Amino acid sequence: MGCDATYVRGNTIAAAALVDCETLNLVRMRVVTEKTSFPYVPGLLAFREGPSVVRAIRSLKARSYACLVDAHGLAHPRRFGLACFVGLAVDRATIGVAKSLLYGKQQGNRVVDEGGRQLAEAIPLPDSRKSIYVSVGHKISLKDAVGIVRRCLTPQGPLPIRLAHEEVTRQRWRVKRSNPAF
Numbered sequence: 001m002g003c004d005a006t007y008v009r010g011n012t013i014a015a016a017a018l019v020d021c022e023t024l025n026l027v028r029m030r031v032v033t034e035k036t037s038f039p040y041v042p043g044l045l046a047f048r049e050g051p052s053v054v055r056a057i058r059s060l061k062a063r064s065y066a067c068l069v070d071a072h073g074l075a076h077p078r079r080f081g082l083a084c085f086v087g088l089a090v091d092r093a094t095i096g097v098a099k100s101l102l103y104g105k106q107q108g109n110r111v112v113d114e115g116g117r118q119l120a121e122a123i124p125l126p127d128s129r130k131s132i133y134v135s136v137g138h139k140i141s142l143k144d145a146v147g148i149v150r151r152c153l154t155p156q157g158p159l160p161i162r163l164a165h166e167e168v169t170r171q172r173w174r175v176k177r178s179n180p181a182f
Contacts, residue, residue, distance in 0.1 A: 002069075002163060002164045003053045003069050004165040011033055011034060012036045014033075014049065014053045016053070016056040016164060017161075017163035017164040030056050032059065034051075034055070045071060046081065050082055053082070053086055054089045057086070066140065067087070067137070069083040069086050069137060071083050071098060072133070073137035074135045074137075075098070075104055075119040075120035075133060076096075079119075083096030087137040088138055091138075093139040093140040094140070095136070095140060096134065096137045097149060099133075118142065120133045122134075123150065125157065127155045128155055134149050
């Protein structure tokens, strides 16, 4: 499963895409749109996006899954990014997958804290010079998290997150087109 969220006109749009782990086919998608209730505060994305993302996940009514979240997990200044928040809320294995490094220092493919403890792993995207940063969210080891992400990796990132991202982007543009005065 992959999750992503965006904002438009005071609302948060969150999507959860359930993907078959063997075939990588989309099983179902759910979108939640609701009033954004928390302001943007750097480092506190979990409070802004988390409730909507959790509602999108729960609306899928999936039984067994690991959830890839378009955000950080332990590789966060507070060691508790959006992927941790979501994992704790749904009590499932969650993986943080981020496009940029928020916290820690990259040493080869490892991202470590000031004490040298590994927080995340940098994974190069296929056919690209860019990398993504995979960190533990909840109930999973970093090794297993990296394995799951590698299994569904595309040049644009992990397929489940990409599908959720494409859906929230479509919904955001639909809202913007519905009233071009804004």
